[in-house]
Amino acid sequence: MALIQWYPGHISKAERQLKEQIKKVDVVLEVRDARIPLASHHPQVKEWIGEKPRILILNREDMITDALRDEWRTWFRSRGEIPYFTNAKDGGGVKAIQKASQSAGIAVNERRYSRGMLPRPVRAVVIGFPNVGKSALINRLLKRKIVASARKAGVTRQLQWVRISEEIELLDAPGIIPLKLENQEDALKLAICEDIGDAAYNNQEVAQAFVDLLVNLGTESVLHSRYGLDPLDMTGEEFILRLAQSKYNNDLERVARQILQDFRKGYLGAVSLEYPPNN
Ligand SMILES: Nc1nc2c(ncn2[C@@H]2O[C@H](COP(=O)(O)OP(=O)(O)OP(=O)(O)O)[C@@H](O)[C@H]2O)c(=O)[nH]1
Ligand SMILES: [Mg+2]
Known part of the structure; x- marks a missing residue:
């Protein structure tokens, strides 16, 4: 990425x-x-x-x-x-x-x-x-x-x-962020939540990573419910590709934007990207 x-x-x-x-x-x-x-x-x-x-x-x-x-x-x-x-x-x-x-x-x-x-x-x-x-x-x-x-x-x-x-x-005050986003996992979460400007990232990469992240967190069922496709046994890249083929006329960018917008607008329900560390 x-x-x-x-x-x-x-x-x-x-x-x-x-x-x-x-x-x-x-x-x-x-x-x-x-x-x-x-x-x-x-x-x-x-x-x-x-x-x-x-x-x-x-x-x-x-x-x-x-x-x-x-x-x-x-x-x-x-x-x-x-x-x-x-x-x-x-x-x-x-x-x-x-x-x-x-x-x-x-x-x-x-x-x-x-x-x-x-x-x-x-x-x-x-x-x-x-x-x-x-x-x-x-x-x-x-x-x-x-x-x-x-x-x-x-x-x-x-x-x-x-x-x-x-x-x-x-x-x-305007939103302030560090000059350099040292931790790219955090940067990705900021992009998914739209807490940084969209000039900073590629929608398709971020949407794929979002799908992977939900699978890792074990909350991917929200995607299954909304899009009728279970991301569990595939990569985020495959998920977006399959969804584009079945519902979006092969338009990967449209699928990526749709998924991100649905999350940001709360259409996927209450979905967090972080949980308290257990230490
Ligand atoms: N669902 C939900 N939306 C919120 C909440 N707080 C703010 N929003 C929405 O989030 C968007 C951003 O809010 P802003 O108040 O502009 O955020 P900001 O921190 O001032 O952003 P910058 O000025 O760009 O740094 C707006 O569309 C708000 O309506 C909240 O608690 N829940
Ligand atoms: Mg503001």
Whole structure:
């Protein structure tokens, strides 16, 4: 498979600005994709935020099963982290984020007060990979559509402050990804979830690898149910070829796009690409 790399100019610029802005915020909301909580983690986040409070958000909770959500919760807790699960599309779990941000702000204002300063709204920045739902989450917190949010990586191109209430100000930032995607298995998952731009990969290769991945994870029955073809005893390449022959007029590209779109739109059901490691 061809190397998957994606680092458009607007991200490089945003990363520089974000590092500056983070110094001015009180709390960081780190949003990850619940289907790939590990692959959608940016390795430099810790270094950027230092000692500031961080709220870990696993968004797209509707795209994984409730059982898996509980497993992730247990796994993260065993590592001393509390994940907040949200559905930024319909607002599920968003109240808890608002509360958690506000409590972080109370501490800030207590400090200001003790130094004789006036209170101010808590400043929070929303960071994460592209397309994980950062802007959708902000719109949900605001209860109206104020920042652009759409089904594509790289929608937010500039940093933008918005005031949520008297208590909270939020900074929407473009999705940030590492300059180099060192781990190509993670890069593949990002491509499947559309958390990187489609200029970075070949649809057919990614769709084949997606089929192989589901077979490896033991969840390939979702493909069997939707397309009437069991991928269990064949490679992803064969699966796409056979499907193209039987239903898509030999159009491999169309099959590849169809499979990826069906997954991304949730038509395959709640399908995760990652499970908590058992250590
Ligand atoms: N099913 C589902 N869809 C979601 C959820 N959150 C966001 N979306 C959808 O995912 C798409 C991407 O959301 P955005 O808010 O634009 O993502 P972003 O992280 O701001 O993306 P960039 O600005 O490109 O970095 C939109 O079509 C949202 O409606 C969720 O929890 N569940
Ligand atoms: Mg955005």
